[in-house]
Amino acid sequence: MKPARKTTAIIKYSVGIGLIVLILFLLDKTLSGFWLMLFLLFGINTILAISLNITNAWIGFFSVGHGGIMLAGAYAAAFFSLPPSLKIGILDLHLPSFMLNAQFPFLPVLIIGGIVGAVFGVVLVLPALRLRGMYFCAGTLGFNIIMAVIAENLPNITNGAMGLRQFPAYTNIWWVWGIAILLIYITWRLKRSYIGRAFIAIGKDQDLAEHMGINLLKYKIYAFAYSAFFTAIGGVLWVHLILNLFPHAFGLALVFEVVAMIVIGGMGSISGSMIGAIIITCFTEILSPIEEGFSLFGFYVPPILGLTTVLLGVLLIIVLIRKREGIIGEGEISFGFLKKLLRTEQNK
Amino acid sequence: MNYFLQQVINALGWGSILAILAAGYTMTFGIIGLVNFAHGEVFMAGAFAAYFILTVFELPFWLGVIACLAGSVIIGLIIERIAFKPVRGAGLITLFITSLGASIAVRNSTVIAFSDRLRSFVFPEFLKGIYQFGGLMIQKKVLVIFLVTVAICAVLLYLVKKTKVGIAMRSISYNSRMAESLGINSEKIIIITFIISSALAGIAALLWGVLFGSIQASMGALAVVNAFIACVVGGVGNVFGAMVSGYILGVGGALFIAFLPPDLVGLRPLFVWIVFFILLILKPSGLFRANIR
Amino acid sequence: MSTVPLLELKGVVAGYGKMDVINDISIRVNQGEVVTLLGSNGVGKSTTLRTILAQTDLKKGEIKYNGENVTNFPTYRIAALGISYCPEGREIFSNLTTKENLQAGAYLLKSREELEKNLDRVYSLFPILKERSNQIAESLSGGEQEMLAIGRSLMSSPNLMLLDEPSLGLAPQLVELIGTTLREINKAGVSILLIEQNAKLALEISNYGYLMRKGTIVLEGKAKDLVTDERVKEIYLGIVKV
Numbered sequence: 095m096k097p098a099r100k101t102t103a104i105i106k107y108s109v110g111i112g113l114i115v116l117i118l119f120l121l122d123k124t125l126s127g128f129w130l131m132l133f134l135l136f137g138i139n140t141i142l143a144i145s146l147n148i149t150n151a152w153i154g155f156f157s158v159g160h161g162g163i164m165l166a167g168a169y170a171a172a173f174f175s176l177p178p179s180l181k182i183g184i185l186d187l188h189l190p191s192f193m194l195n196a197q198f199p200f201l202p203v204l205i206i207g208g209i210v211g212a213v214f215g216v217v218l219v220l221p222a223l224r225l226r227g228m229y230f231c232a233g234t235l236g237f238n239i240i241m242a243v244i245a246e247n248l249p250n251i252t253n254g255a256m257g258l259r260q261f262p263a264y265t266n267i268w269w270v271w272g273i274a275i276l277l278i279y280i281t282w283r284l285k286r287s288y289i290g291r292a293f294i295a296i297g298k299d300q301d302l303a304e305h306m307g308i309n310l311l312k313y314k315i316y317a318f319a320y321s322a323f324f325t326a327i328g329g330v331l332w333v334h335l336i337l338n339l340f341p342h343a344f345g346l347a348l349v350f351e352v353v354a355m356i357v358i359g360g361m362g363s364i365s366g367s368m369i370g371a372i373i374i375t376c377f378t379e380i381l382s383p384i385e386e387g388f389s390l391f392g393f394y395v396p397p398i399l400g401l402t403t404v405l406l407g408v409l410l411i412i413v414l415i416r417k418r419e420g421i422i423g424e425g426e427i428s429f430g431f432l433k434k435l436l437r438t439e440q441n442k
Numbered sequence: 443m444n445y446f447l448q449q450v451i452n453a454l455g456w457g458s459i460l461a462i463l464a465a466g467y468t469m470t471f472g473i474i475g476l477v478n479f480a481h482g483e484v485f486m487a488g489a490f491a492a493y494f495i496l497t498v499f500e501l502p503f504w505l506g507v508i509a510c511l512a513g514s515v516i517i518g519l520i521i522e523r524i525a526f527k528p529v530r531g532a533g534l535i536t537l538f539i540t541s542l543g544a545s546i547a548v549r550n551s552t553v554i555a556f557s558d559r560l561r562s563f564v565f566p567e568f569l570k571g572i573y574q575f576g577g578l579m580i581q582k583k584v585l586v587i588f589l590v591t592v593a594i595c596a597v598l599l600y601l602v603k604k605t606k607v608g609i610a611m612r613s614i615s616y617n618s619r620m621a622e623s624l625g626i627n628s629e630k631i632i633i634i635t636f637i638i639s640s641a642l643a644g645i646a647a648l649l650w651g652v653l654f655g656s657i658q659a660s661m662g663a664l665a666v667v668n669a670f671i672a673c674v675v676g677g678v679g680n681v682f683g684a685m686v687s688g689y690i691l692g693v694g695g696a697l698f699i700a701f702l703p704p705d706l707v708g709l710r711p712l713f714v715w716i717v718f719f720i721l722l723i724l725k726p727s728g729l730f731r732a733n734i735r
Numbered sequence: 736m737s738t739v740p741l742l743e744l745k746g747v748v749a750g751y752g753k754m755d756v757i758n759d760i761s762i763r764v765n766q767g768e769v770v771t772l773l774g775s776n777g778v779g780k781s782t783t784l785r786t787i788l789a790q791t792d793l794k795k796g797e798i799k800y801n802g803e804n805v806t807n808f809p810t811y812r813i814a815a816l817g818i819s820y821c822p823e824g825r826e827i828f829s830n831l832t833t834k835e836n837l838q839a840g841a842y843l844l845k846s847r848e849e850l851e852k853n854l855d856r857v858y859s860l861f862p863i864l865k866e867r868s869n870q871i872a873e874s875l876s877g878g879e880q881e882m883l884a885i886g887r888s889l890m891s892s893p894n895l896m897l898l899d900e901p902s903l904g905l906a907p908q909l910v911e912l913i914g915t916t917l918r919e920i921n922k923a924g925v926s927i928l929l930i931e932q933n934a935k936l937a938l939e940i941s942n943y944g945y946l947m948r949k950g951t952i953v954l955e956g957k958a959k960d961l962v963t964d965e966r967v968k969e970i971y972l973g974i975v976k977v
Binding site: 622627731732 | 790811814830835838839840842843891
Binding site: 347 | 537
């Protein structure tokens, strides 16, 4: 690259990063309570949604086992982040002593969680890859159940159904959005790279991709590893935000929510994942009073468990009937799309 | 040896329920290529309908039979019209999502309306009793369930193999466009398949109520997972395969639990997934011939 | 003999989705005739047959059967009119047995006797199918599958048979057998609309022919005239721009 161009690139990147840092700093100082929680959840959901797109949309293997991956990553991280006094003294977990005595800072904890999630993700998906579309999908559903049952039945390691608490409150705006923006950037670059295009080729036509020389198994493993790594990190971030973990923490409702995000936002699109994430995050947070009971004009409405999920299911069906590809569809948000949007508004 | 046989005999009830449920499930599976998660809720609807007629209103047993059939068929058709028909031909992922959405919607609505507590199912007098032979015992209700299931399976197999409707179903499963070219009205046959499939789920639900003595709003979730695996193990769309696999999973699961060391009893739900993964590795297309392309 | 053609397409424009494949197609098949659609690959011959069966998106034009306007009939009603279809690639049901495939073909029949009669007729035309009657159709050879496909389209006692490339990929003796069989079927009163790459075979057994190129009909005429027409060869090979 010519020296002038290189300088321009460096300036662009610095300005970009500087801007992001500034925005995050301001948000960190101003947000609190409900809005902070909303913003953090938006970030975590963005991470989950973008990760899910890699496997479900790009390579076309619709996996719904992300609950199990998050669980694996969260527990692995917990072993290293929980205070030794809890692990040894109170719960008496039968873990290797280096784990029991460890209480690592967040970065290694995240990485460990991510790697464990990736390993589980790849190992458990390997046999299932021989199933076709629909059956692969339903098969991965079992992954959530399997992990939850295992977690529940090894009380000496996981404290069983009682779960784990006393997590250090590591999660904050910087971690969540730092990782989210990193993921957005890497994925955006990936989409333009050979590997990313190989992923998409596999998704469009597997046999053709193979004939073009793409090693299917290798790339499928890469895709699942990448996706599971960040999904598990999402799980670790989550657990260090709400500060407890139990075997059924990442159940069907959560799994379904992430699926809804990518379907509504647009399968395969990074910006679509973000849009899906913000919509679903707002949807669930605003409707959360329903799950807990609330007062309206002096009347007390009792908790209606599961109504949020019901409404989510209905929303999803409506979106699928009206606009099947989701809001953005496959591509990314661009000026062309915005122009089209504005034009239809003007015509009304 | 006796212990082993006794476990097998005890498990025949659960195996029969799975066989009927899976047989119906595999029919819709084959014909529209759909993993219908809402089938569990159709199953549950039949159980609740029978529960209200038999336990709450204490009406005669045969009315309960009609109720369970009516309940599941009606819910099955409603779900089909709302969640599947509008997105027909939209791609399997969309269908999966709508069926998952429908399943969650119906299940959670029922839990909201009726709560997820266990409700005891009335036990009909004529099914009380235990028979003994050799050193083995069989409960009268298990025997009746087993015989009823065998009869239903025989009728179902005849329907699928020998009748015009059965051939039409299997033709549509494989190539619906060509089937239409032969004069087969695929919409009509699909609806018939849904009705039969839902009715079978309703019967299975009634048998569940009789066997376990209680029902709950979330019973569909467990049942549908087992039925799904039975269908895949048996070969998608293959009714005989689904029946056999239902028994394999039911009886196999009971043996698994019986021989499991006591502190690992919580791993019970994993049995079917273990079978599933073994099948995936050895013979992904299923034990018997699948009916789809 | 009725003066109304058995099958008539008038000005038909059709295709798949936004893409139009055939343009302004007008074809006639009279009762008792064998009519051929000729042309090289991709000119829209198969699309024309599929349009008759309502399996494409029809934009303009009409389809009439025995004078009745059937343009908006769904596929299964078209079949119920007495039109049977033997598609390119056979499309037999590989998950059913040979006999079950034939039974599927007889779906529209009302009486058991008629089914048995037609079954016997198909077995006498293609004895090998009787031998393999309880075998899964997937295990049949290419030629046997073609015979099964043709047999299946006979099972409904059709008035009009639509056949798409019946001789594709078959050995010469089989091709001859198919030709003789079609002649026999036609003699028994069944009208045939045939697509064939093998122009010689097609014109030998046909009364009338249409030559298609790029989605339209560029030439038509009595089969015996087309056989000697130089233009047929030229258009086929793309030598003359029409």
